[in-house]
Amino acid sequence: MKNYVKIHKKRQAISPKQRLLTYISVLLIIILFLTAGRFLTLSQPPQQAAVIIVLSGGSGRVEKAAELYKAGYAPYMILSNAKESTSTVGDMLQTALALGIPQEAILTEDSALSTYQNAEYTLPIMKEQGFTSAIIVSSDFHMRRVKFIFDHVYKKSGIELTYVGSNSDYNAKRWWSDKYSRETTFNEYTKMVGNAFGYNGPEAKNALDQIKSWFH
Numbered sequence: 001m002k003n004y005v006k007i008h009k010k011r012q013a014i015s016p017k018q019r020l021l022t023y024i025s026v027l028l029i030i031i032l033f034l035t036a037g038r039f040l041t042l043s044q045p046p047q048q049a050a051v052i053i054v055l056s057g058g059s060g061r062v063e064k065a066a067e068l069y070k071a072g073y074a075p076y077m078i079l080s081n082a083k084e085s086t087s088t089v090g091d092m093l094q095t096a097l098a099l100g101i102p103q104e105a106i107l108t109e110d111s112a113l114s115t116y117q118n119a120e121y122t123l124p125i126m127k128e129q130g131f132t133s134a135i136i137v138s139s140d141f142h143m144r145r146v147k148f149i150f151d152h153v154y155k156k157s158g159i160e161l162t163y164v165g166s167n168s169d170y171n172a173k174r175w176w177s178d179k180y181s182r183e184t185t186f187n188e189y190t191k192m193v194g195n196a197f198g199y200n201g202p203e204a205k206n207a208l209d210q211i212k213s214w215f216h
Helices: 002-012 016-040 061-070 092-098 115-129 140-153 179-196 202-214
Strands: 051-055 077-080 085-087 106-109 133-139 160-166
Touching: 016 140, 016 179, 051 061, 051 115, 061 077, 061 085, 061 092, 061 133, 061 160, 077 092, 077 115, 085 092, 092 106, 106 115, 115 140, 115 179, 133 140, 140 160, 140 179
Parallel strands: 051 077, 051 133, 077 106, 133 160
Antiparallel strands: none
16 A cells, blocks of 8 residues: 555656746746737838728727828828728718828728728739838737738738837737727637638638627
């Protein structure tokens, strides 16, 4: 019996190497948790470009694009899914006009229903107009996924892209501290994984809704 106890204890003993690996794993999980929000946010210094592409889906995006336009970073603007309401003024086009952007400086497309389609439907416009560079504008929390998708869709186009995020209410440093930031983080990472596995457009949104229903 004594020998059995000794053997059993020996089997249960954790080696220093195993203990170190456990500590490292826990530390990595903590680091990933704490930095998850900051990883999502991405904003590069604006560069001179042929056009500013504004993505639908969040307030403050058209305003940021207008700021860049007025600062002289680009002479044109493409509004992707321009018919979507974005402010108290109205849709993206109405908002841009209200902000003082000339009608002749604005190009629009009205069909995109997802970030992937934002990229897919603006690329032909870029080629048709002969634009070789663009500043992509979307909400700060959205930019990591935007870059992932646009880099993929525009990969062989020869078009140079710069990514500039607009400020939102997303708390990147403490994303777990409020409901909006928690849900935004969950949504972005879920969509990012879906995009990585080839789920794009409306089907990706349907998959996200299905996943959300599991937690209710």
